[in-house]
Amino acid sequence: MRQAQLLTLDDIKTLVNTFYDRIRTDELLAPVFNERIQDKWPQHLEKMYRFWQTVLLGEHTYLGSPFPPHAQLPVGHEHFATWLALFNKTVDELFTGIKAEEAKWRAAKMAEMFEAKISHARNNPFNIL
Numbered sequence: 001m002r003q004a005q006l007l008t009l010d011d012i013k014t015l016v017n018t019f020y021d022r023i024r025t026d027e028l029l030a031p032v033f034n035e036r037i038q039d040k041w042p043q044h045l046e047k048m049y050r051f052w053q054t055v056l057l058g059e060h061t062y063l064g065s066p067f068p069p070h071a072q073l074p075v076g077h078e079h080f081a082t083w084l085a086l087f088n089k090t091v092d093e094l095f096t097g098i099k100a101e102e103a104k105w106r107a108a109k110m111a112e113m114f115e116a117k118i119s120h121a122r123n124n125p126f127n128i129l
Contacts (some may be wrong), residue, residue: 006091006099009053015103016048019090028082030073055106056099061105066110075118080111 006015020041023029037044045064054062073079087107091100 002097003094005097006056006095006103009049009057009059011095012052012056015094016045016052016089018094020045022049022086023083024088025069026082026086028079029086031058032073032079033052036073052103056103067114073118075115077115084108084111 006012008073020033023033024041047064050062051066053059085109088104091103095103
């Protein structure tokens with residue numbers, strides 16, 4: 001595929017659609033995502049477009065808190081590592097430039113934070129999510 005800058009909502013949609021196509025066929029991640037999302041993939045993708053549009057383009061279309069829907073997922077380090085590898089591979093195949101690098105950096109920070117928060121919640125019986 002031709003690499004381009006990651007600059008528009010259409011670019012975000014290309015990234016999100018390609019990435020989640022890979023998630024839905026990944027041996028480790030597909031069961032987790034499909035169990036949670038079920039038949040609501042169009043709604044999930046729309047939410048992801050708005051999230052990344054807000055984060056990368058500064059166009060504030062996402063309202064909400066991204067962590068709570070993930071708090072009780074049955075995931076561990078291998079899930080986050082696989083998620084991040086697929087995300088980085090998708091970005092690298094489709095895009096180049098500052099925003100592409102920012103997308104990978106932000107995804108890595110998000111995966112690190114979510115993994116830490118999930119681990120903390122599991123290991124702290126007094127924690128209320």
